[in-house]
Amino acid sequence: MRHLISPMDLSVKELDDLLDLACDIEKNIDKYSHACSGKKIATLFYEPSTRTRLSFEAAMINLGGQVLGFSSADSSSAAKGESLSDTIRVVSCYADIAAIRHPKEGAALVASAKSNIPVINAGDGGHQHPTQTLTDLLTIKSLKGRLDNITIGLCGDLKFGRTVHSLINALARYSNIKFILISPKELRVPDYIRDNVLKANNIPYVEADKLEDVMPELDILYMTRVQRERFFNEEDYIRMKDYYILDKPKMELGKEDLLVLHPLPRVNEIAPEVDDDPRAVYFKQAQYGVYVRMALILTLLGIKVD
Amino acid sequence: MRHLISPMDLSVKELDDLLDLACDIEKNIDKYSHACSGKKIATLFYEPSTRTRLSFEAAMINLGGQVLGFSSADSSSAAKGESLSDTIRVVSCYADIAAIRHPKEGAALVASAKSNIPVINAGDGGHQHPTQTLTDLLTIKSLKGRLDNITIGLCGDLKFGRTVHSLINALARYSNIKFILISPKELRVPDYIRDNVLKANNIPYVEADKLEDVMPELDILYMTRVQRERFFNEEDYIRMKDYYILDKPKMELGKEDLLVLHPLPRVNEIAPEVDDDPRAVYFKQAQYGVYVRMALILTLLGIKVD
Amino acid sequence: MRHLISPMDLSVKELDDLLDLACDIEKNIDKYSHACSGKKIATLFYEPSTRTRLSFEAAMINLGGQVLGFSSADSSSAAKGESLSDTIRVVSCYADIAAIRHPKEGAALVASAKSNIPVINAGDGGHQHPTQTLTDLLTIKSLKGRLDNITIGLCGDLKFGRTVHSLINALARYSNIKFILISPKELRVPDYIRDNVLKANNIPYVEADKLEDVMPELDILYMTRVQRERFFNEEDYIRMKDYYILDKPKMELGKEDLLVLHPLPRVNEIAPEVDDDPRAVYFKQAQYGVYVRMALILTLLGIKVD
Numbered sequence: 004m005r006h007l008i009s010p011m012d013l014s015v016k017e018l019d020d021l022l023d024l025a026c027d028i029e030k031n032i033d034k035y036s037h038a039c040s041g042k043k044i045a046t047l048f049y050e051p052s053t054r055t056r057l058s059f060e061a062a063m064i065n066l067g068g069q070v071l072g073f074s075s076a077d078s079s080s081a082a083k084g085e086s087l088s089d090t091i092r093v094v095s096c097y098a099d100i101a102a103i104r105h106p107k108e109g110a111a112l113v114a115s116a117k118s119n120i121p122v123i124n125a126g127d128g129g130h131q132h133p134t135q136t137l138t139d140l141l142t143i144k145s146l147k148g149r150l151d152n153i154t155i156g157l158c159g160d161l162k163f164g165r166t167v168h169s170l171i172n173a174l175a176r177y178s179n180i181k182f183i184l185i186s187p188k189e190l191r192v193p194d195y196i197r198d199n200v201l202k203a204n205n206i207p208y209v210e211a212d213k214l215e216d217v218m219p220e221l222d223i224l225y226m227t228r229v230q231r232e233r234f235f236n237e238e239d240y241i242r243m244k245d246y247y248i249l250d251k252p253k254m255e256l257g258k259e260d261l262l263v264l265h266p267l268p269r270v271n272e273i274a275p276e277v278d279d280d281p282r283a284v285y286f287k288q289a290q291y292g293v294y295v296r297m298a299l300i301l302t303l304l305g306i307k308v309d
Numbered sequence: 310m311r312h313l314i315s316p317m318d319l320s321v322k323e324l325d326d327l328l329d330l331a332c333d334i335e336k337n338i339d340k341y342s343h344a345c346s347g348k349k350i351a352t353l354f355y356e357p358s359t360r361t362r363l364s365f366e367a368a369m370i371n372l373g374g375q376v377l378g379f380s381s382a383d384s385s386s387a388a389k390g391e392s393l394s395d396t397i398r399v400v401s402c403y404a405d406i407a408a409i410r411h412p413k414e415g416a417a418l419v420a421s422a423k424s425n426i427p428v429i430n431a432g433d434g435g436h437q438h439p440t441q442t443l444t445d446l447l448t449i450k451s452l453k454g455r456l457d458n459i460t461i462g463l464c465g466d467l468k469f470g471r472t473v474h475s476l477i478n479a480l481a482r483y484s485n486i487k488f489i490l491i492s493p494k495e496l497r498v499p500d501y502i503r504d505n506v507l508k509a510n511n512i513p514y515v516e517a518d519k520l521e522d523v524m525p526e527l528d529i530l531y532m533t534r535v536q537r538e539r540f541f542n543e544e545d546y547i548r549m550k551d552y553y554i555l556d557k558p559k560m561e562l563g564k565e566d567l568l569v570l571h572p573l574p575r576v577n578e579i580a581p582e583v584d585d586d587p588r589a590v591y592f593k594q595a596q597y598g599v600y601v602r603m604a605l606i607l608t609l610l611g612i613k614v615d
Numbered sequence: 616m617r618h619l620i621s622p623m624d625l626s627v628k629e630l631d632d633l634l635d636l637a638c639d640i641e642k643n644i645d646k647y648s649h650a651c652s653g654k655k656i657a658t659l660f661y662e663p664s665t666r667t668r669l670s671f672e673a674a675m676i677n678l679g680g681q682v683l684g685f686s687s688a689d690s691s692s693a694a695k696g697e698s699l700s701d702t703i704r705v706v707s708c709y710a711d712i713a714a715i716r717h718p719k720e721g722a723a724l725v726a727s728a729k730s731n732i733p734v735i736n737a738g739d740g741g742h743q744h745p746t747q748t749l750t751d752l753l754t755i756k757s758l759k760g761r762l763d764n765i766t767i768g769l770c771g772d773l774k775f776g777r778t779v780h781s782l783i784n785a786l787a788r789y790s791n792i793k794f795i796l797i798s799p800k801e802l803r804v805p806d807y808i809r810d811n812v813l814k815a816n817n818i819p820y821v822e823a824d825k826l827e828d829v830m831p832e833l834d835i836l837y838m839t840r841v842q843r844e845r846f847f848n849e850e851d852y853i854r855m856k857d858y859y860i861l862d863k864p865k866m867e868l869g870k871e872d873l874l875v876l877h878p879l880p881r882v883n884e885i886a887p888e889v890d891d892d893p894r895a896v897y898f899k900q901a902q903y904g905v906y907v908r909m910a911l912i913l914t915l916l917g918i919k920v921d
Contacts, residue, residue, distance in 0.1 A: 036347055041648055043676055045669070053379050054399060057351070060377040061403035064349055071672040073665050073686060074379060085880035088887075093666060093879060096902040097673035267399060268391035275394075290402040342653055359685050360705060363657070366683040367709035370655055380685060573705060574697035581700075596708040 005303050006115040006122045010133040010169050015176050018140070022150075025141050025291070025298035032065065032294075038301060038308050039068030045098035046072030047090070048125070049105040054267065055125050055134070058289070059102045062296035071098060088117040095119035100304055103127075121303035129165050135266055136169040137299065138292040143223060145291060146262055146284055151177040154220055156211075158185040159227035159247055159272060161192045166266045167227060168196055175200050182208040183217050187243050189235055213246045218256035224249070226265045226285075228272050250274040257282065264288055311609050312421040312428040316439040316475050321482050324446070328456075331447050331597070331604035338371065338600075344607060344614050345374030351404035352378035353396070354431070355411040360573065361431050361440070364595070365408045368602035377404060394423040401425035406610055409433075427609035435471050441572055442475040443605065444598040449529060451597060452568055452590055457483040460526055462517075464491040465533035465553055465578060467498045472572045473533060474502055481506050488514040489523050493549050495541055519552045524562035530555070532571045532591075534578050556580040563588065570594055617915050618727040618734045622745040622781050627788050630752070634762075637753050637903070637910035644677065644906075650913060650920045651680030657710035658684035659702070660737070661717040666879065667737050667746070670901070671714045674908035683710060700729040707731035712916055715739075733915035741777050747878055748781040749911065750904040755835060757903060758874055758896055763789040766832055768823075770797040771839035771859055771884060773804040778878045779839060780808055787812050794820040795829045799855050801847055825858045830868035836861070838877045838897075840884050862886040869894065876900055 006012070013021065028035055044063040046056050051074060060070045087105070091114040094101055101118070103111045104125040111124035111131075126132040144150050155174065157167050161184055171192070174180050182201065184192055191197075191210060201208045211217045218224075229247050231240055249263065254277055257263075265273060265285035277283050301308070312318070319327065334341055350369040352362050357380060366376045393411070397420040400407055407424070409417045410431040417430035417437075432438040450456050461480065463473050467490055477498070480486050488507065490498055497503075497516060507514045517523045524530075535553050537546055555569065560583055563569075571579060571591040583589050607614070618624070625633065640647055656675040658668050663686060672682045699717070703726040706713055713730070715723045716737040723736035723743075738744040756762050767786065769779050773796055783804070786792050794813065796804055803822060813820045823829045830836075841859050843852055861875065866889055869875075877885060877897040889895050913920070 043673065057377050057379075057400070057403050061349065064375045064377065069676045070377070071669050071676065071682070073669075084882045089880060090665075092898045093901045094669070096898070096905060097669050268395060270390045286398045286402070289399045293402060359702075363683050363685075363706065363709045367655065370681045370683065376683070574701060576696045592704045592708070595705045599708060 004118075004121060006111075006118070006124075007133050007299060007303065008112050008115060008122070008124045009131050010136040010173050012133070018173075021137070021295070021298050021302055022141050022144050024301065025295045026145060028297050029145065029291075029294045035066055035297065035301070035308055037067040038306055039063060039066035039304070042066075042068040042100070042304065043098040044068060044070055044072075044300065045094045045101040046070060046074070046125075047094065047101055047103045048072065048074045049076040049103075049110070051075050052104050052126060054289070055104060058292045059123075059125065059296055061293050062300060065293065066297055066300060068300075087114045090114075091118045091122065100300060123299065123303070129163065131169065132165055133169065134292070134296055134299065135166050136173050137295045138288060139166070139170050139225070139264060139266070140173060141295045142264055142284060142288045142291045143262070146287070147222065150174065152179045153177075153222045154181040154183065155223040155225060156183040156185055156214075156217055156221040157225045157227070158214055158249075159229045160190045161186040161227075162190040164227045167192070167225070170225065171196055171200055175204055175206055180206060182206065183211055183220065184208060185211045185214050185217060185247070187212070187229070187239065187247075189239075190229065214249065215246075215253050215256055218253055219258065221257060221261055224257070224261060224263045226263060226269070226272055228270055248272055248274065249277055251276050254280055254282070310424075310427060312417075312424070312430075313439050313605060313609065314418050314421060314428070314430045315437050316442040316479050318439070324479075327443070327601070327604050327608055328447050328450050330607065331600045332451060334600045334603050335451065335597075341372055341603065341607070341614055343373040344612055345369060345372035345610070348372075348374040348406070348610065349404040350374060350376055350378075350606065351400045351407040352376060352380075352431075353400065353407055353409045354378065354380045355382040355409075355416070357381050358410050358432060360595070361410060362408075364598045365429075365431065365602055367599050368606055371599065372603055372606060374606075393420045396420075397424045397428065406606060429605065429609065435469065437475065438471055439475065440598070440602055440605065441472050442479050443601045444594060445472070445476050445531070445570060445572070446479060447601045448570055448590060448594045448597045449568070452593070453528065456480070458485045459483075459528045460487040460489065461529040461531060462489040462491055462520075462523055462527040463531045463533070464520055464555075465535045466496045467492040467533075468496040470533045473498070473531070476531065477502055477506055481510055481512055486512060488512065489517055489526065490514060491517045491520050491523060491553070493518070493535070493545065493553075495545075496535065520555065521552075521559050521562055524559055525564065527563060527567055530563070530567060530569045532569060532575070532578055534576055554578055554580065555583055557582050560586055560588070616730075616733060618723075618730070618736075619745050619911060619915065620724045620727060620734070620736045621743050622748040622785050624745070630785075633749070633907070633910050633914055634753050634756050636913065637907045638757060640906045640909050641757065641903075647678055647909065647913070647920055649679040650918055651675060651678035651916070654678075654680040654712070654916065655710040656680060656682055656684075656912065657706045657713040658682060658686075658737075659706065659713055659715045660684065660686045661688040661715075661722070663687050664716050664738060666901070667716060670904045671735075671737065671908055673905050674912060677905065678909055678912060680912075699726045702726075703730045703734065712912060735911065735915065741775065743781065744777055745781065746904070746908055746911065747778050748785050749907045750900060751778070751782050751837070751876060751878070752785060753907045754876055754896060754900045754903045755874070758899070759834065762786070764791045765789075765834045766793040766795065767835040767837060768795040768797055768826075768829055768833040769837045769839070770826055770861075771841045772802045773798040773839075774802040776839045779804070779837070782837065783808055783812055787816055787818055792818060794818065795823055795832065796820060797823045797826050797829060797859070799824070799841070799851065799859075801851075802841065826861065827858075827865050827868055830865055831870065833869060833873055836869070836873060836875045838875060838881070838884055840882055860884055860886065861889055863888050863892075866892055866894070
């Protein structure tokens with residue numbers, strides 16, 4: 004029984020196989036349209052997350068499978084005091100695989116311990132969101148053609164952003180990656196990332212205050228949102244907020260083959276005028292999120308398609 | 310890429326083709342049971358509307374397709390500040406067609422502008438609800454055999470009722486229609502309907518205070534609800550409310566081949582004793598709502614069935 | 616048109632046929648995987664109940680059918696004042712069969728009166744929950760091999776627990792059943808069960824205060840929860856609560872072929888240490904709940920599979 008709780012649950016070899024499968028799915032989607040015929044995914048969402056939920060549902064439907072589940076804790080048995088361990092054991096009777104979103108860190112891990120079916124962590128509080136990381140990796144691999152030899156800029160809230168932390172962890176396993184970490188001082192990556200991941204593995208990185216200073220170097224720009232309330236004072240916010248908003252003038256500083264990613268939803272950190280730039284691939288990224296989840300479902304269910 | 314935002318997006322020719330297709334679906338529903346195999350509809354309901362949502366879902370399932378979506382804004386990414394334009398672009402990666410219900414006027418139009426998939430307006434505030442109008446037209450065409458040469462009574466709240474306004478607009482394009490507008494003075498049709506649609510096209514109409522005065526003339530009676538709070542004062546409400554409640558005695562005044570429609574849900578404006586009268590077709594109307602949505606999905610997806 | 620409103624709607628013969636069908640489904644589930652192809656179940660849940668809803672949905676999907684519906688009253692037309700009679704008539708246009716959960720006693724019965732499709736009562740207030748009873752019966756029949764010649768202990772809140780009342784009613788129709796009713800004095804079975812069902816039919820029963828006193832006698836132990844707030848005073852609660860918590864020491868008093876059932880969700884009335892005991896079958900019971908609902912859907916739709 005395999006689960007996916009953290010992106011690091013997969014070895015580099017397993018990850019490469021998964022991404023290869025996702026690439027094949029992208030090219031030959033019809034080949035997979037009955038692969039999960041008769042299978043069901045349970046989407047157990049204890050907090051709302053439409054995008055992630057719909058993406059899992061689309062993935063299972065694309066594979067010829069079916070969906071059941073709930074989209075908020077109100078409509079679950081949690082209200083009656085049932086433990087997540089009991090819920091997953093019952094859901095094991097209803098479905099073949101489960102995707103769990105829960106506000107509490109470690110929830111998916113707890114669920115997986117008692118589950119008779121594979122459990123996918125679809126986000127556990129601020130902790131892990133492994134299928135977002137898989138989506139990011141597939142987008143880079145598919146559109147850039149490689150996961151090594153990349154200079155990647157990560158921009159925005161690097162302190163609290165779990166997708167950023169996961170992506171650094173995942174890319175750190177590939178060779179010749181350079182990280183450029185663009186954020187206000189208050190929102191820089193936590194020490195445990197800087198020390199345990201970057202320094203410990205001799206991975207080159209630079210910390211920058213302004214996006215425009217580093218734009219020309221980047222192969223990939225990974226944008227995230229800077230929430231106003233995360234700044235220490237209003238003055239700082241006003242002084243700096245434009246540093247982290249991607250617009251046409253900043254795009255002009257970027258390479259011709261730059262790729263701009265964003266986990267979405269965005270608020271105002273990317274100006275809508277950027278959307279039509281062919282280097283803006285954040286909506287394509289949502290599509291890759293479906294392919295990689297299709298690959299993940301097949302892998303965890305042990306289903307092979309020839 | 311075709312969308313359906315307003316009932317008037319369709320020319321009379323296109324509308325007739327759509328209704329013909331819906332009639333064929335009614336007669337030969339099995340022929341269409343795999344027409345949308347492998348297709349998905351996203352039902353994006355930012356406000357609850359079970360009837361409309363289930364009707365779209367039943368339509369897509371009848372066509373062999375699948376459904377994903379949400380049934381209230383709480384469980385959507387709107388809560389995180391995402392624009393409808395971004396949402397529809399992401400949903401375009403998950404589904405082949407979308408039905409959007411939103412409390413804000415013009416929401417579906419905004420969504421359609423950036424969508425890569427056909428968008429159906431499933432109601433935008435008090436503005437438009439085109440699939441209700443298509444349902445009404447199909448019900449009349451199927452059960453009466455024609456959309457011209459009809460005297461139709463519209464009864465209830467003609468001022469705020471969007472289904473009434475849409476139906477007047479739609480029927481005004483057919484020949485020899487006579488409208489009988491039955492409502493309290495305070496709730497008569499707005500000037501822009503009376504002047505721009507009826508008078509401007511020389512379409513005969515009569516305004517009436519009491520349903521029973523005009524019952525004998527009607528080929529179609531389209532009932533809607535009069536909400537108590539819409540009256541100017543309690544006295545008026547008490548004096549007039551019975552004028553607009555359809556019961557057995559009023560039905561006795563109607564023609565033998567009268568048809569009574571209602572967009573539903575009803576509250577008390579049609580007495581339950583009327584339900585068993587064969588001329589009461591408002592529950593059949595709900596069935597026609599499924600057929601016409603099946604026809605609409607096929608048309609917007611450009612799928613033809615031989 | 617058949618409905619299932621109360622477990623007693625089925626004669627013993629019909630019940631036996633249904634359970635036989637469910638047993639065959641358990642053994643040959645693939646044979647039934649397209650039995651409801653093209654059919655839809657509407658799950659109309661006016662109050663949340665994830666377990667029951669998902670169980671119906673899994674059942675219909677296992678039969679090759681599809682699902683539509685809602686999971687809380689907010690997203691239904693009830694908010695607009697529509698009667699349940701009207702709702703079911705409209706839903707009859709969308710689906711082939713409906714499962715209704717409603718907080719009001721008698722709701723499913725009211726709905727069935729006007730329905731054009733079979734209605735299954737999926738719980739109406741504290742009144743009836745017939746598919747839970749069918750699940751209990753199937754679990755006993757499958758794992759014990761019989762529904763007669765059984766000494767069954769019912770433990771916990773026997774006063775308010777509707778599943779207990781239904782199960783007593785259902786088993787009372789089989790021969791040589793002995794009931795052991797284990798509960799605090801305040802929560803004993805109501806007089807109408809004791810007098811009209813047990814005494815009236817000369818069915819042997821014993822009332823007990825403590826679970827451990829009767830453990831050695833039991834073939835089946837049916838556990839339910841004792842809610843703290845049901846006790847008359849805190850002192851009684853503290854004195855007695857452990858009498859009704861099943862743990863390893865109490866399990867050691869039980870027969871080797873004892874079966875422990877629970878309708879779930881449990882809170883603390885069964886210690887987690889009991890879960891690994893092979894006599895604990897409450898999670899298997901959830902699986903039987905799917906099989907028996909599959910059998911019920913087939914039976915009410917009149918579908919036979921050879």
